[in-house]
Amino acid sequence: MSKDKKTFTDLAKDVVEAGLCVSCGTCVAVCPVNVIELDQGLPTLVGKCIECGLCYRNCPRTDFDEDDLDRVVYGRDRTEREALTGVYRAVYAARTRSDAVRGRAQDGGVVTSILSQFIEDGGDGVVVAGLEEDKVWSPRPLVARSRDEIVGAAGTKYTVSPTMLGVRKAVKEMGLKRIAVVGTPCQMRGLARLTLGPSRNKKYSDAVALTVGLFCMETFSYDDWMSYLKEEGVDPGKVTKFEIKSGRFIAYAGEEELHKVKLGKVKRLVRPCCHVCGTSPAST
């Protein structure tokens, strides 16, 4: 092994121990000998590492150069007005015309509509964030194969769903050939490295046909978030939607507002890795 090659040991030190890990699961997805698992959201070695360095090189939290990615994807640098948004061809404000989507979606339902269209146009599957059945408001990556499943996974979960584990399942376990992926910008960075970076993986590059990056300001630590709701007398099981709007954090049960506070009050629940984010909305 070259002295300069960074391996899992370096990933653990530079990313995990440094509090930078976003729990995206890219390292798990890329490991050729499947010896990484996420334990409580953090990568752990569960077998013999062959020191290939792929986990380090594909992690979105190691030396990620967004300008390089812009050049690879769009063939140019950002203009001044694209500094915060990332490169764009056009900007649209839109909302769904489907009542079913509007009833479940977080905002205008555009994301769910685009993903549904992907399946209707012959896509094999879509990696979305569903919810655990036995753990309230705990997201998990879901490989949706139908419009109903995609609509069922609409709405924002304000804690992490390790999206790249869903990508691995879709491509490596289910053998899907044409998939779409939705996720937060940090997850899109991992996916971009995996599919477009210098150490990209051909299986993933070939399969990922559409990526949808969400605007994201923060995700909460699940345990802290649940404890907070308990302290405030909010039963998370009754909440049908959480929302961050106009500087307020709001929990709804249907139309009823169960809880509404200034965003500052819940800032302490934000995961430490989100304090050093610096991603653009889509990052790909």
Ligand SMILES: Cc1cc2nc3c(=O)[nH]c(=O)nc-3n(C[C@H](O)[C@H](O)[C@H](O)COP(=O)(O)OP(=O)(O)OC[C@H]3O[C@@H](n4cnc5c(N)ncnc54)[C@H](O)[C@@H]3O)c2cc1C
């Ligand atoms: C963690 C998080 C924080 C956000 N913070 C803000 C904010 O502060 N301000 C703001 O304006 N917008 C924020 N957004 C974006 C906003 O909540 C909506 O996702 C966006 O406006 C799209 O709305 P929509 O109705 O088209 O989405 P929908 O049609 O409801 O589709 C949303 C899609 O996102 C997926 N998804 C939901 N949660 C996650 C997750 N945690 N990880 C990966 N995928 C997920 C769902 O599975 C679904 O496919 C945030 C999103 C996330 C995930």
Ligand code: SF4
């Ligand atoms: S084998 Fe490669 S990808 Fe897997 S843990 Fe070791 S260095 Fe990382």
Ligand code: SF4
């Ligand atoms: S690839 Fe993702 S899960 Fe793995 S160490 Fe990096 S940020 Fe954490």
Ligand code: SF4
């Ligand atoms: S704030 Fe940044 S690091 Fe945190 S979940 Fe959103 S995109 Fe990822």
